[in-house]
Amino acid sequence: MSVLSPPVPPRWLAVHPAGLYVAPADLYIDPTRAVPRAVVTHGHADHARPGHDHVLATPETLAIMAARLGDRAGHARQTLALGEALTVGGVTVRLAPAGHVLGSAQVVLDHQGCRVVVSGDYKRAPDPTCAAFEPVPCDVFITEATFGLPVFRHPPADGEIARLLRMHALFPERTIVIGVYALGKCQRVIALLRAAGYDRPIYLHGALVTMCRVYERLGVALGELRPATGADRKALAGEIVLAPPAATRDRWLGRLPDPMIGAASGWMRIRQHVRRSGVELPLVISDHADWDDLTRTIDEVARAEVWVTHGREDALVHYAQGRGLSARALSLVGFDEETGGDADETTPVPDEAAS
């Protein structure tokens, strides 16, 4: 062990076209194309791509990938439970909970006396459907920045759900349709509704069913769920229906009686996004850290350096530099593009054209 402080930034970490590369271990973190060895932080489509030879992830993330990608979920799949560690090529790899969706993890890398933490997508707001974020102090903190502007501050989610239930009571003859992504947001909204005492059946668009079943199998109770497709039109009056955001803007809606369209997303904080999405009931519920949590986390964990990726980098880099940290934007490609049905809320109003 050297008594000198380790080189920061570490020379063993590099940005390749496929993503963040850990050279001594010969592995990529959330690579955006198929690679020989990948560590996957969580199951969203922009992080968990198909076709890797070897995938290391939490058991929950591997189960989600198997449900989403089938055979293409990775040739060899190796589980590493949250909190457990593994040494590859002299690099210790540990997965710490990220609080983003079920199975989501931060990647903690220790090598030559230097610790790097890759946050993946994370949030610190309470979420009954996944393990809570664990702050891990480190030399280099690689943080996401989806909501990296101080105008993004998510209010408590239970208040948003209370607003939904109030509209539900005021318009008992209408169907409330909330646009949610299939992985994470859907189950969290269900869990929040249940926590608020809503015990009626919740109706699901067909594209949401599989992931809810995965959650249930992994021990997350969601109460009674029914398919919205095929349900009697009249029976849906006064009920709450969850559907992928694209379906709330399409002819699929035609089957619902007088729908009130909502969306649950951190982008709903900004009026122009609300107007563009055409929703009547915007709910600011996000599975990403807001500005206050992004900055609080930097203050808590980053000892020397912050790399900002996956979103709006400028403001967060400015903030970190103002705290005396060395900071830079890390341009990783492939995270803000739209990736279909298992997308995450990386863009405000996605896939209009695909609908």
Place this chain on the structure above:
Amino acid sequence: MIRFARLLEALALTPSRSAKLRLLADHVATTPDPDRGWAIAALTDSVGLRNARPAMVRALVQARVDPVLFALSYDYVGDLAETVALIWPAPAVAPDAPPPRLGEVVDRLSAAGRAEVPGLLEGWLDRLDAGGRYALLKLITGAPRVGVSARLAKTALANWGGQPVDALEELWHGLTPPYLELFAWLEGRAGPPTPADDLGLRPFMLAQPLEPDDLARLDPAAFRAEWKWDGIRVQLVGCGGRGRLYARGGDDISPAFPDIVAAMPGDAVLDGELLVVRDGVVAPFSDLQPRLNRKTVTAKLLRDHPAHVRLYDLLVEGDQDLRSRPFDQRRARLEALVARTRPDRMDLSELVPFTDWAALAAVRAGARAAAIEGLMLKRGDSAYVAGRPAGAWYKWKRDPLTADAVLMYAQRGHGKRASLYSDFTFGVWRDDGTLVPVGKAYFGFTDEELRALDRWVRSHTVRTFGPVREVTPALVLEIAFDSLQRSTRHKSGVAMRFPRIHRIRWDKPAAEADRLAALERLLVPGT
């Protein structure tokens, strides 16, 4: 304030009138005095708080927020009030007072001197959440625009209190926010409030459209005919040297029309059409537009767009309410009043003489003057009754003009139509072979046609911008419209009045749609 903010948000996002009514009724049912009254006043722009300038708000936020972060945020959000509402940081020490109520905000701001306003504002911003801050900032820097007319607010109150909206309309003008005596009446705790003076609106009498086979049943001798002018239907109320001008929705538009209010001929209530008239010639509607939807008016607008009222009816003269008298009697009183007082900026709507319907139809067909929409037929014995009484008044619109245009863009609708592309922008060909948009239509088709149009749009999309799709220029729509006017706001230089889709010409090749030059020949003269 928080409740008011939630109401504003919900109203702004709710397209349907019935849903807005329900939201308003729920608000007054669940919010105590005086906050609910102030909420109604704020929505109908009757609060009159204008004591904060954007510069003051900007100074407050810049004292609290890193300038780089503020600049990045403002650039992203694009609206000052919204940026400040969202970015306002929590104070270092949590305030011990609860969020301010709307009534508290109004009371303290009305009593505050100029120098006290920033301090008050800062304290409130600390105590409110983002939605509350946004509502506060909008309230003090300009009216919150959420699509609630005075009429809609009154309808909501009347429905909720189980009173006829006309009764409420008549006594409204005597009320002042926060309307405590009104709520006492609507909740059955007191009798109706008594008006303090007589400057109130009398509910308008409206005409029903004339259906093609109506004429056969109607006796021409029982009816009087007048031109239907293309302006804004208004009511002038004069009492004790003061005057008010109301638009049909019930909005008091007096502040924007001091020229008309000053010309009020004594104590009377008059019904007429608000127009721009130059040298006795009525200008097209587009000439009136710059004077509408404003709180004040400049000397230049007064000079360049001189307002005028063409008088249709006399409802009250002195202390005599004439509304139960027949039209012919009211008309005679109106003619006498105009002859006696010769008011500035006003004239009589002439009666159009006719003997039978065929002769009148010929007169109607010959009318191509600017600003004539058609004819009004009024029974000589009709009393002035609020609403649209059957068989009393008819509007007989001029036959529409038509043009063949090419569909260019489609946008998703709202509410029940949110799943369908139902707002259509269409254009005509220029000589250089490019299409130029000439109008937008939302209606004129059956549900079945709408579904067919929606399918067509989806399969012919070339680009999407948010809720808008650009389509291949290949579908011809026959557009009906009431008139065509010059417009500097449209790239084509022309604007259609009341365009609607008359027919979908699935059969017609797009190249055979109309040319701009052909359309320009339909421009009303003098525009």
